[in-house]
Amino acid sequence: MKINVMTDVLEANDRIADANSQVFDTNRNLVLNLMSSPGAGKTALLESTARALKGELRLGVIVGDIETTRDADRLEKHGIPVLQLTTGSACHLDANMIASALSRMDLTSVDVLVIENVGNLVCPAEFKLGEDFKVMVLSVTEGDEKPLKYPMMFRESSLLLINKTDLLSYTDFSMDDAKRNARMIHPDLEIIDVSCVTGEGVSGWVEWLSGRYREKFGANTRA
Amino acid sequence: MKINVMTDVLEANDRIADANSQVFDTNRNLVLNLMSSPGAGKTALLESTARALKGELRLGVIVGDIETTRDADRLEKHGIPVLQLTTGSACHLDANMIASALSRMDLTSVDVLVIENVGNLVCPAEFKLGEDFKVMVLSVTEGDEKPLKYPMMFRESSLLLINKTDLLSYTDFSMDDAKRNARMIHPDLEIIDVSCVTGEGVSGWVEWLSGRYREKFGANTRA
Numbered sequence: 092m093k094i095n096v097m098t099d100v101l102e103a104n105d106r107i108a109d110a111n112s113q114v115f116d117t118n119r120n121l122v123l124n125l126m127s128s129p130g131a132g133k134t135a136l137l138e139s140t141a142r143a144l145k146g147e148l149r150l151g152v153i154v155g156d157i158e159t160t161r162d163a164d165r166l167e168k169h170g171i172p173v174l175q176l177t178t179g180s181a182c183h184l185d186a187n188m189i190a191s192a193l194s195r196m197d198l199t200s201v202d203v204l205v206i207e208n209v210g211n212l213v214c215p216a217e218f219k220l221g222e223d224f225k226v227m228v229l230s231v232t233e234g235d236e237k238p239l240k241y242p243m244m245f246r247e248s249s250l251l252l253i254n255k256t257d258l259l260s261y262t263d264f265s266m267d268d269a270k271r272n273a274r275m276i277h278p279d280l281e282i283i284d285v286s287c288v289t290g291e292g293v294s295g296w297v298e299w300l301s302g303r304y305r306e307k308f309g310a311n312t313r314a
Numbered sequence: 315m316k317i318n319v320m321t322d323v324l325e326a327n328d329r330i331a332d333a334n335s336q337v338f339d340t341n342r343n344l345v346l347n348l349m350s351s352p353g354a355g356k357t358a359l360l361e362s363t364a365r366a367l368k369g370e371l372r373l374g375v376i377v378g379d380i381e382t383t384r385d386a387d388r389l390e391k392h393g394i395p396v397l398q399l400t401t402g403s404a405c406h407l408d409a410n411m412i413a414s415a416l417s418r419m420d421l422t423s424v425d426v427l428v429i430e431n432v433g434n435l436v437c438p439a440e441f442k443l444g445e446d447f448k449v450m451v452l453s454v455t456e457g458d459e460k461p462l463k464y465p466m467m468f469r470e471s472s473l474l475l476i477n478k479t480d481l482l483s484y485t486d487f488s489m490d491d492a493k494r495n496a497r498m499i500h501p502d503l504e505i506i507d508v509s510c511v512t513g514e515g516v517s518g519w520v521e522w523l524s525g526r527y528r529e530k531f532g533a534n535t536r537a
Binding site for chain 1: 351352353379380381382384403405432433434435436437440453455456457459460462463464465466478480481484485
């Protein structure tokens with residue numbers, strides 16, 4: 092008898108993710124699973140997002156890291172609810188880690204909940220957390236061929252944010268090639284160019300968030 | 315009864331890694347396991363290395379990627395033996411993948427064998443492949459706090475190459491903080507700053523390789 096451990100693990104994970112999703116819907120949370128390589132700029136993006144969403148939608152963040160609470164410390168300065176999960180050695184968040192965290196955050200005071208996954212372009216894409224959308228960040232310093240080399244995350248994500256466009260002229264990254272490669276893997280992928288240094292694209296990203304919130308709950312803001 | 319699947323997996327892996335190591339010693343190969351985040355510049359570093367080692371030590375490369383043969387295609391242009399392993403969905407190389415590849419490369423014609431692992435700052439650090447040394451690349455665009463957030467790879471590596479120093483002035487990366495953080499995790503870690511664009515540090519890295527080869531085999535070059 093052959094047991095496919097991985098299939099069992101993923102099925103158990105999906106059941107917990109579905110339960111998380113129901114909790115989020117009840118609390119009127121739009122939930123994103125934010126993924127990228129280490130250092131692609133997820134936390135800086137969330138700092139910009141916290142500033143840009145102020146007065147419109149209330150942001151909350153669950154941060155997953157193997158060690159340290161540095162990202163949570165950075166985000167808390169923006170006056171938003173932040174919960175840090177330290178995974179120890181796990182290279183991704185799973186639905187059970189999120190389930191165990193939910194009671195520790197007041198979800199009724201959050202409109203948009205972003206779950207910042209562990210920096211890893213591979214493993215996080217396999218584990219649903221209960222999110223409405225997967226969103227990924229690729230920074231221009233990583234190279235324009237990444238969609239072809241790490242296809243799963245590009246396939247699973249609804250939106251790709253191409254970050255650090257302020258560094259574009261110092262690299263050999265081609266925006267055209269990156270987008271062509273990404274759409275070869277996932278033809279319907281939405282893509283927004285952003286820079287948290289110049290502010291380019293942050294408004295487009297915030298409009299995307301508001302649009303998804305409106306679609307899910309039929310109102311522009313919670314109030 | 316509780317079975318620790320991960321411990322069993324790692325023990326089985328280590329046995330195969332030991333066997334790989336014996337094959338490498340017999341063939342007089344210095345073997346490095348080269349690890350980093352996606353896009354940190356492992357392949358560009360190996361292209362510089364191939365040029366710099368020419369006439370001194372014969373380089374061979376085994377490249378692990380989830381998909382595509384792009385890295386192997388780039389390296390083959392330098393006239394060195396290259397073997398591409400496509401892992402499909404595996405987020406790291408393991409000793410068995412290397413074992414199955416060894417018969418497909420003429421190891422007697424290689425002095426320094428570099429195994430370029432899958433781009434991932436987490437999982438590859440757990441799996442020995444039979445290497446003499448683990449070497450990791452951190453690019454300055456990833457952030458100087460990475461040693462604290464992903465400690466295992468920094469702890470397991472003998473040498474840290476801090477890459478893309480040509481981009482240093484366009485980022486808020488602090489070399490001092492990065493080195494302090496890395497040595498907090500691993501006090502004896504050797505560190506070399508490199509840029510494959512300006513060529514900074516490439517000679518230091520090649521000297522490191524020659525030194526390790528000399529230590530293992532008691533000769534500066536194979537001939």
